[in-house]
Amino acid sequence: TISNIALLYTKQGKLDEAMSKYSECLDINRKAHGPFHASSAEILCSMASICEKRADYTEAVALYAESLEMKRKLYGNEHFSIADTLNDTAVVLTHQNNFEEALSLYEYSLEMKRAVYQGDHSSIVDTLNNMAYVYYIGGNYSDSLALYAERLAMMKRLYGDTHPSVAVSVNNIAILYDKQCKYAEALAMYTESLAFKYRLQESENADVTIADTLSDIANMHEKLGNYPKSLEVYTQSLELKRVL
Template identity: 30%
Template structure:
């Protein structure tokens, strides 16, 4: 009995040690990202992936590590490297959580943004739309994460040359952010500028200028 308890203690100690090592590696990678040292962050995250795999190839920690690695790839403009890593993380998240989960929505959103950045609008559209639908189901129609999803879809519409479809999306994102973040939040000012840009494309310059003035006033009030 004493041997069994000792063995169990050693196993638990090993798992705790592995967890601490994985966490410390992830923390170091995040610090490298904050310092703008993407090469070091990439190296550390590759180590973190290997450490996470010690818990099992389909453990959520593997997906977390992969997601961070994909973001670092994307931040360096490595689209070819980032996409399959995001897809691998997405597969694990779906296996662990099912289809309706914040991790799944976030990864779909990141994949959609990645495709948009590289002009792959047909691929980006269903990903961003699906991510938004999941967020709405989980969080309700008025939540900051929903506003982010709406704004990302609006940005895609602008990139597609469809400002008339982007306008109602930006207005919805603005309304949510004003309600949930407060009228003076930086994201409100950013959304005002984005909406103003759309209005200019639609030939409504006077409306656009008034929004830009409001955005500048918000920023000045916070400085």
């Protein structure tokens, strides 16, 4: 019950109150179950997440490390919960611009998730996305593209071609092709992204994202020297934005 109250405080953005309740819950748990217990490990992760939200990254890493040590004593060296905590620690390290260590933990997490799940899984999708992002912000567009492509293929197998996140993934790949000056490939991916968005047009803010993608497509035509087509598509985008 105390942990539920802490979660509600977190959802309301009352982070100090949430942290206080989680600390209380952790103390009770340790008295009841001893120093190593699955519930205590998860509470530590929740506390680390609050520290991350506060931008107290050093404390977040320390709490994740404490949880990780506990989980290894409870589960051994290979467990989905350990893989998740490695991933979450890497997210915090990314916030600290510690990209090399973040990638090392992401790779460790990904390897463990592949071993645990033995196939496609949403948790693997998340780690592929996080790794791709780190490579992207580090300017390693080739490795980022490869991971985003793997993520996209897995998402299509898991969710089908009409899931909103698929359109986002396609768009990310288009951006990477653009960064590499591969404008024809970028145009193809932006066009695919647009088709997804038209199919999902009933979703919130769909028209805004369609207008943005039309603008991206026009930009690719411009870079390819197809100025009449670029002007035509820019006009479409502008007309759509005017009615929003």
